[in-house]
Amino acid sequence: MASQHNRARRPILSWRNVERVALIFLWLVILVVSAAGYWGRDEWQLDILSNFKMQYYLGALILCVIAAWRSFRVIFFLGLALLLWNGVEVFNFAPQSVDPEPRVYRAISANVYTGNNQVDRTVAWIRQQEPDFVALIEITAEWEDDLDALEDIFPYQRKQMWGGRYGAIVLSKYPPTAQGAALGYAGVGSVPMEVMTPDGPLIVLLIHPLSPTNERSWNYRSNALASIAEFAQANADRAPMLVMGDMNTTPWSPFYRDFVSQSELHPVVTSFLPRRTWPTRNPLLWIPIDHFFLSNGLGPITQWTGPDLGSDHYPIGLDFCFVAQSK
Template sequence: MWTAYLILIVLLLILTILPKIQNSHWIFRVPEFGKIQITFFILFTFALGFVVAENLENFWYYQAFLAILFVYHGFTLVKYTPLYPVKKYSQSNHSSQKLKFISANVYQFNKEHHHFIKLIEKYQPDFFLTMESNAEWEKALQPLEKEYIYQHKVPLENTYGMHFYSKTEIKKAQTHFFVANDIPTIEVHLETENGYKFVFFGVHPPPPSPTEEETSKERDGDLLSTAKRVTKIEEPVIVVGDFNNVAWSRSSVLFRKTSHLIDPRIGRSFVSTFHAKYRFLRFPIDLMFHSENIFIKELKTLENFGSDHLPVYCELFIDHQNDEQKKRIDKATNEEKTEAEEMIQEGKEENGDRDPVVTED
């Protein structure tokens, strides 16, 4: 057992170091996803040490090292808990009405369409986004079009299709293909009944993994291209989707800084979504960012409807006269802007090997 204790320490050290190496290969990027689980394993190993201690001469050095690792990971993770102080804001008489939306990676091969329809009927969002939605999903969701009369549809069979449905009027909508002609990002301009305009971006870049993309170049390039586009828009902005990324990764931080947007999970919760079936192996990869005049009232996951992702539910309002959130915006340095541009170019140059039609194994 003492040997197992030492092996765990070495493994935890490796998993901590790998993400610090700025290499886009999935071997270096995947450990970022497991920071929450790694932190729990550090605690487990620390407790295990008291049970299996044999070499007392070095025991406290090992335990002190584990404590340092815990503090290192905890310093990042605590920001995504209610322990981190963030002011809560209330609606005023000059803010918009409350808006509700749902974002869901439906899983292209999920045949339980009726469960998702029931979810929408239960929570009655003002608008919702689906990812991995293909022609079959589009057909299945047709009954909702009676109430959600505004739509923007990008049906694809490669697991990167995307659909947007809204009760709120769509003024303009377009589909971007920033780094690859089979990876869409949608941009939808909306206006509420009382005249509040805002822009919604839906994103779903490919993940770095041994079974999909070898590197994170396309993912990072796509996200940072979206960030660059956001800075050219004057209206309030929401960016939502399956980022295939975590909020504390280098590319997510660059996204937040270059887009001048706010991460609403800070001071709230992780809102972990994938994998829906495995609670203790669940990562927060369905993210959201918003501009300073959008205020979040509630952000949480909803019940599983048969997908491998849990849906994300959000309530928000818009207030142009409240500028208190401006101090939450971190802006990129010149060096970070240069790094972002390099990552965008690398993403465009990367040749993702994807089939136009993906079938379930």
């Protein structure tokens, strides 16, 4: 009788229990990192964690698949809760677009990376896209001569250089109006340019706050976003505004949400799936940190991510038009 009882008992260190403990540990890790970003205003490391919601979603999906396969029902439903939680933030359940007006404008934004020497590929791709406006970030002195070759289609430009590297330039088919003051530092290359289009004046604003790789640059980036939001709000009644560039944050960061609220700009969201814009060489870390924003008076038609042009960022494109503002 005793021997039968001993045979019926399962050993504590069975392989199934090891699997169960491992999956519970994985669930706890995903839970912690998923929640950490909500306190991102307090610590720069927590803000960094807020940017990887797509990875947390995939981790929860893998957890659910394994739990279902191994018949761990409780762990499956716990993983499903994480999956739904992150999925609500990752996917765009209300993509927006407007019907094209008679005149459609195209904008291109690209962080070309200071170490990228494949200028010809970028210039050729820009010509192929036939945009009306181009924002290039992290250009160097070596890029300037090559960009002069685009003067036949972009006769107007506004540029700022910081020490021969980390320059930023806006190229336009349309002539500039009286230009206001630049934004000063406000990140590594924030460049405003007001132009006169066939539909009226338009403010094109290139943005590039610092990458938050430490506490000091995190503070610089956060202050830059606040300055850019203040600029956008102050010029809201002057002309419609197109904002584009490398924001160095994702839609899941609290600073992104603060920027949208303070600037009164509208994020361009035209598809259900999130876009990948950085880094080009590691798909496991793909996150959307390059963005378009539109003010009232402009409407998005479609946006897309371009090919690898030798940078660590993918370029992004947007078709948009002027729309009548509701009173």
